[in-house]
Amino acid sequence: MTNRTAPAGDAATATSPADGPPEERRTTSARQRARLIRRQRRSRWDVKLSPYLYVSPFFVLFAIVGLYPLLYTGYLSLFDWNRAYYVRGEFVGLDNYTFVLTDPVFRKSLVNTFSIFLMSSVPQVVLAVGVAALLDTRLRGRTFWRMSVLLPFVVAPTAAVLIFGSLFADRYGIINQVLGEVGLEPIRWHVDRWWSHFAIAGMVNWRWTGYNALIFLAAMQAVPRDLYEAASLDGAGRVRQFFAVTLPMIRPTMIFVIITSTIGGLQIFTEPRLFDDTPNREGGPDHQYMTSTLYIYVKGIEDQFYGRASAAAWILFLIIVGIALLNFAITRFLTRRSVS
Amino acid sequence: MHHITAGSRRSTRLLASAAVASLVLGMSACGSDDDPTKSAEQEKLGDGESLTITTFGEFGYDALIEEWNAAHPDVQVEQTKVSLWDDWKNELNTNLQAGSGLPDVVAIEGDFMPALVAAPDRWVDLSSDEVEGRWLDFKEKAATTADGALVGYATDAGPEAICYRADLFKKAGLPTDRTEVAKLMTTWDDYYALGEQFVKAVPDTAWYDASGSIAQAMLNQVEFPFEQADNTVDVENDELKAVYDTVTGYTPTLSTKAAQWGDDWSAGFKNDGFATIPCPGWMRSNIKDNTGDPAPKGVTWDIADVFPGGGGNWGGSYLAVPKSSTHQEQAQEFITWITAPEQQLKIFASLGNFPSQVAALEDGELLKATDPYFNGAPAGEIFSSRAAAIDVQPYHGPLYSDILGKFQDAINRVDQGTDPKESWDTFLSDVAALQ
Numbered sequence: 001m002t003n004r005t006a007p008a009g010d011a012a013t014a015t016s017p018a019d020g021p022p023e024e025r026r027t028t029s030a031r032q033r034a035r036l037i038r039r040q041r042r043s044r045w046d047v048k049l050s051p052y053l054y055v056s057p058f059f060v061l062f063a064i065v066g067l068y069p070l071l072y073t074g075y076l077s078l079f080d081w082n083r084a085y086y087v088r089g090e091f092v093g094l095d096n097y098t099f100v101l102t103d104p105v106f107r108k109s110l111v112n113t114f115s116i117f118l119m120s121s122v123p124q125v126v127l128a129v130g131v132a133a134l135l136d137t138r139l140r141g142r143t144f145w146r147m148s149v150l151l152p153f154v155v156a157p158t159a160a161v162l163i164f165g166s167l168f169a170d171r172y173g174i175i176n177q178v179l180g181e182v183g184l185e186p187i188r189w190h191v192d193r194w195w196s197h198f199a200i201a202g203m204v205n206w207r208w209t210g211y212n213a214l215i216f217l218a219a220m221q222a223v224p225r226d227l228y229e230a231a232s233l234d235g236a237g238r239v240r241q242f243f244a245v246t247l248p249m250i251r252p253t254m255i256f257v258i259i260t261s262t263i264g265g266l267q268i269f270t271e272p273r274l275f276d277d278t279p280n281r282e283g284g285p286d287h288q289y290m291t292s293t294l295y296i297y298v299k300g301i302e303d304q305f306y307g308r309a310s311a312a313a314w315i316l317f318l319i320i321v322g323i324a325l326l327n328f329a330i331t332r333f334l335t336r337r338s339v340s
Numbered sequence: 341m342h343h344i345t346a347g348s349r350r351s352t353r354l355l356a357s358a359a360v361a362s363l364v365l366g367m368s369a370c371g372s373d374d375d376p377t378k379s380a381e382q383e384k385l386g387d388g389e390s391l392t393i394t395t396f397g398e399f400g401y402d403a404l405i406e407e408w409n410a411a412h413p414d415v416q417v418e419q420t421k422v423s424l425w426d427d428w429k430n431e432l433n434t435n436l437q438a439g440s441g442l443p444d445v446v447a448i449e450g451d452f453m454p455a456l457v458a459a460p461d462r463w464v465d466l467s468s469d470e471v472e473g474r475w476l477d478f479k480e481k482a483a484t485t486a487d488g489a490l491v492g493y494a495t496d497a498g499p500e501a502i503c504y505r506a507d508l509f510k511k512a513g514l515p516t517d518r519t520e521v522a523k524l525m526t527t528w529d530d531y532y533a534l535g536e537q538f539v540k541a542v543p544d545t546a547w548y549d550a551s552g553s554i555a556q557a558m559l560n561q562v563e564f565p566f567e568q569a570d571n572t573v574d575v576e577n578d579e580l581k582a583v584y585d586t587v588t589g590y591t592p593t594l595s596t597k598a599a600q601w602g603d604d605w606s607a608g609f610k611n612d613g614f615a616t617i618p619c620p621g622w623m624r625s626n627i628k629d630n631t632g633d634p635a636p637k638g639v640t641w642d643i644a645d646v647f648p649g650g651g652g653n654w655g656g657s658y659l660a661v662p663k664s665s666t667h668q669e670q671a672q673e674f675i676t677w678i679t680a681p682e683q684q685l686k687i688f689a690s691l692g693n694f695p696s697q698v699a700a701l702e703d704g705e706l707l708k709a710t711d712p713y714f715n716g717a718p719a720g721e722i723f724s725s726r727a728a729a730i731d732v733q734p735y736h737g738p739l740y741s742d743i744l745g746k747f748q749d750a751i752n753r754v755d756q757g758t759d760p761k762e763s764w765d766t767f768l769s770d771v772a773a774l775q
Contacts, residue, residue, distance in 0.1 A: 084459040084738065085377075086437040103773065165603055171596075172607040190599075191756040277602030278752050279426045279552075280745045285599075285752035286766070301430050303742065303774060306437070 070317070077310035086304070096311035106312060108287050109295040110319075112197065116272070116291060117265035119201035120208075125257060127209050129250075132216035133242060146217070149210035160203060161274035168199045168275070190277065193288040200289055203271045208264070212257050219253035220246060255331050262327060266320055269293040292316045377461035383666040390416035391670055392443035396428040398625055399447060399495065399657070400691035404683055408674065415670045424601065425449045429741070436462070436662075444665040445675055448492055448658045451741045453482050456491050456660060458738035464661040464668050465489035471676060478733045479696045483658055492658030493679040496687070497696035498620030499726035500557060500652045503627060506640040506715060508615045512541035518717060522646035528558065528586070531648040535594045538615055546614040547594035550605055551755050552748045554595070555587045557618035559747075560652040560734055566744070566771075567737030575743065575771050587751060588760040597755040600748070606630045610639075619643060620654040621694030621723050628713055635713070643717040651729030656696055694723045701727065739774060746770040 077096050080089030100106050135146055152160070167174050168189040176186035189199050223246060231241045247254075272289045273281050282298050283290025290298070296316065300309030385391065395401060398421075405417050420443065422428040429452060435441040448456060456463055467490035474480075475494045483492035502525060506516040514534070515521055525531040535547030548554050559565050562579045591597065596614050598604040608614055609630035617623065627641060635641065659675045661668055677683065681700035687693050688706060695701060701724060709720035750767035754760050 084455070085462065086433070086439075099773075104769075105773075169603040169607070171598065171604040171613075172611065173603075188756070277604070278599040278749065279424070279601050280749055281426065282749070285749040285756065286758060286763075301433055302745075304433060304437075 073310045073313050076306055077308075077314055079307050081304065081306045081308075083304040089307075092307065096305075096307040097315070099308055100312045100315060105287055105290070106292070106295055106315075109283070109290045109292045112193075112272075112283070112287075112289055113266060113268070113291045113293075115194070116197045116201050116204070116268055116289070117262070119197055120204040120268070121258075121261045121265040123201075124205045124209050124212060124261060125254075127205070128212035128257070129216055129247075129254075131209065131213040132220055133246065135213065135217050136220045136246075146214065149213050151210065152206050153208070153211040155207075157203075157207065157270045158274060160207060161271060164199070164203050164206075165275070165277070169277075190275070190284060191288070196275070196284065196289040200268070200271045200275055203275070204265070204268060208261065212261065215253060215257055216250060219250040223249040251334065255334065259324070259327050259331075262323060263320065266316075266323070267293050269297070273297070377663065379464070379663045379668070380666050382668060385415060385667060385670065390418040391445070391667055391674060392418050392420065393445035393447070393659075393674075394420045394422060394428065394443045395447040396422045396425045396449070397622075398691060400625075400687040400693060401678065403690070404678055404686065408677065415674065417674055426745075440664060442662045442664050444667050444671040445659050445661055447495075448660050449741070450482065450498075450656045450658065451736060451744060453492060453658055454736045454738045454740050457483065457485050460485040460487070460489050460491050462663055463491040464663055464665070464672065466491065466493060466661065466672055466675075468672070468676070471679075474679075474681070474698065475696050476698060476701075476727075478653075478730075479656065482736070492660040493675050494696040495657045495659060495679055496622060496684070496693040497727060498622060498653050498655040499694060499723050499730060500560070500647045500654050501619045501722055501726050502616055502644045502646055502648075503619035503623065503714070504616045504642055504644060505612075505614075506642045507638055508542060508545055508612060509538075512538045512615075514538060514541075516642070518642050518644045518715075521642075522644040525644070525646055525648050528648045532586075532590055532594065535590070535616075539593060542615070545612050546596040546608075547590075547616060549596060549608060549614045549617040550598055550600040551587050551591050551595040551751045552600040553618055554590075555583060555747070555751050556654060556744075557647075557652060558583045558587065558649070559744075560654055561649050561732050562734055563732055564735050566740055566747075567735065569735060571737040571739075573737075573739060573743070573771065573775060575747075575768065584747075584750070584764060585760070588754045588763075591751075591754050591760075595755065599752050599755070610636060618647075618652075618654065620656075621688070621692050621719075622655065624692035624711065624714065624719070633713065640715055641713065642715040643711070643719065643722055645722040645725055647726060647729065650731055651726055653727075653730050653733070656694075688720075692719065694727070742774055743771055746774070 076088065078091060078093060080092045080095075081087075082089045131149060135142070135149070139145055170176065170186070170188055170190050173189065176189075179186055187195050189195055227245050227249070228241055231245050236244060268291050272283050272291050272294055275289065276282070276284055278285050280302070282302070283294050292312070293316070296309050296312045299305050299312060393401075393405075401419055405419055409416050422431070428447070429449070432442075432446060432448075467488070471490075471493065476497060479494040479497060480490070483494065484490055502521075504521060509516045509521065514537070515524070524534050538547055539545070559580075562583065564574070564577065565580055566573060566575050568574050596605070596608050598608055598613070604613075609627065610632060617627070619627075624643075631639060631641065659679060661671045661675070665671055679697070681695065681697040681703070684693075684695040684697050684700045685703055685706060688695055688700070689709060692711065695706070700706060706720045707724060709718070710716050711719040746767055749770065750763045753763040753766065758766075
């Protein structure tokens with residue numbers, strides 16, 4: 001680096017004025033050297049720094065809309081909240097964290113979150129792979145089928161919840177009326193904790209399965225067709241081909257979908273909030289289906305305890321980071337195995 | 341190698357300091373937030389700009405705002421309607437917290453007024469000679485701060501009667517005439533006893549619409565439901581416990597067990613879900629909307645001039661102007677007009693929301709008003725007499741609205757099958773978490 005800039009330095013010295021008294025000349029050359037160093041430094045910075053500047057818009061934006069709220073939330077979580085004036089109260093240390101961690105409602109919300117997450121993400125990924133495999137065959141009217149699986153994704157979640165609301169209403173809901181016709185006991189969708197999770201997971205799956213299926217479909221179509229030819233020459237049937245060729249080939253996509261649906265699954269909010277038909281909308285009067293994001297909302301916006309809400313947000317953040325790390329470790333393990 | 345590390349370390353440091361700088365800038369931008377108690381700088385309404393107002397439920401302002409806009413080309417008013425108060429309350433809270441995004445005029449449910457009175461300097465003092473003495477005493481008092489500032493203009497009042505399904509009463513072999521019905525339910529004991537008689541005769545129909553609404557009705561006759569006069573929270577008082585025990589005691593037999601305002605609750609109007617409903621003036625438009633207008637064949641609603649245990653007031657809203665409004669003068673002018681007795685009478689005629697203005701209550705037209713949807717009941721006379729019967733004004737402290745939410749949760753849990761004792765304990769811990 002130093003060598004490369006040396007000729008430029010020589011050229012600068014050569015063009016410098018040689019007249020004037022020696023003392024002055026010395027100071028001039030000292031100044032020139034200073035300028036030279038500055039210029040060298042600048043060009044070095046240019047090489048070193050410009051790449052960062054080019055990518056900086058993202059990071060600057062992230063600092064403003066991501067990092068700053070994150071840190072400010074952490075800051076707020078250490079303070080009490082003045083509910084009358086909606087402003088920060090006194091410094092209370094870790095009191096808010098103690099409150100949240102000992103709050104049985106928060107623990108309940110964590111269990112709900114994981115239960116709804118498992119009920120939605122697992123069947124969703126399995127179903128999406130199945131749907132994608134079906135769409136990958138030579139169907140008549142292929143585009144029509146492919147578009148229709150994406151349709152639920154286009155419907156606004158609020159509208160979807162309204163539709164599901166009339167399906168899952170406890171007394172006059174369509175499902176319960178059908179069950180009644182058949183002579184079965186109605187299901188208490190808004191009362192029974194696990195049935196309510198089932199209903200909410202159903203809405204989430206309805207919305208996301210088609211979307212994930214299309215991602216899988218794209219991956220499946222990138223699988224070289226000669227692999228299938230070779231497999232069928234070896235006498236592998238359709239099912240065998242699916243398990244021995246398709247699945248291993250789409251593994252990276254699979255990992256991507258699993259990670260994104262994990263993150264989404266741990267942040268479910270709209271569905272449980274709108275599924276609730278009691279006036280408070282706190283995930284059921286007994287918090288049967290209050291998710292952790294809903295807990296944060298209720299604590300912050302409804303009950304007006306921003307400090308506690310912030311503490312809960314940080315706890316949830318740490319949990320998600322933990323799960324993301326776990327995901328990462330599993331991914332590494334899986335890809336290493338597939339390479340070897 | 342060494343070189344590169346040094347360079348990248350320097351740029352890392354630079355990046356870090358840039359990040360910190362932007363953070364600090366961000367923080368200070370947030371830290372220098374305007375003081376919420378300071379009034380916003382007033383501006384003129386520009387071309388195409390209008391005064392904004394957000395209401396919830398049905399205030400009946402559509403036609404009135406049109407009338408105002410036609411008469412005031414310079415001050416056009418634009419209304420946003422939110423369907424449920426609870427949803428609007430959350431949005432309001434968010435906006436108050438952010439200190440921005442509020443309209444020029446906000447509609448406030450009566451139960452939330454104590455929270456405004458507790459932080460009066462965020463709201464414009466609306467007291468003026470023109471509106472002095474305009475409202476019923478208790479209405480005005482609920483919006484007046486300790487220093488005498490008036491932070492809200494009352495829109496309507498909610499004197500409660502009982503609305504009932506005359507056709508279902510007939511089916512159960514009960515009298516259907518409204519004066520006779522009124523005689524049968526002057527006390528809560530009578531009301532519940534009649535209910536037990538009713539459900540024995542018509543087992544598929546509940547006696548009242550929701551445990552939550554009957555609890556609220558009884559609560560409106562308790563002087564200190566949740567908070568003492570000095571605002572200390574006291575939910576373990578005997579009167580509240582009595583309301584809770586009575587309501588949850590009848591939940592298995594007399595209630596629809598539906599959550600008020602929910603899908604099943606709305607569907608119950610059409611499906612013979614229940615026979616009676618506590619009925620403040622504004623409830624009539626809900627009954628009409630949910631039952632269908634014209635009513636399905638055979639369905640006859642009526643109003644009885646009675647309320648068990650005396651009178652009671654349920655709800656009735658206010659209009660307030662936040663200090664963040666940049667058109668406070670026009671806003672006050674507009675709400676002075678729209679809460680005037682003449683306008684309130686028009687709303688009563690079209691929608692049924694009962695006025696809270698003294699002059700409107702004495703109006704001859706009001707007293708003569710009948711409601712064809714309710715079997716031609718003399719609505720004006722009935723609700724005036726119900727307003728006169730109110731003798732207890734429950735004390736609402738700043739936490740009233742929040743605790744009421746938790747109380748309704750507790751009632752709803754019992755609807756869903758939780759043991760009343762267990763649900764009460766959860767209520768106590770919920771309330772403790774609010775302090």
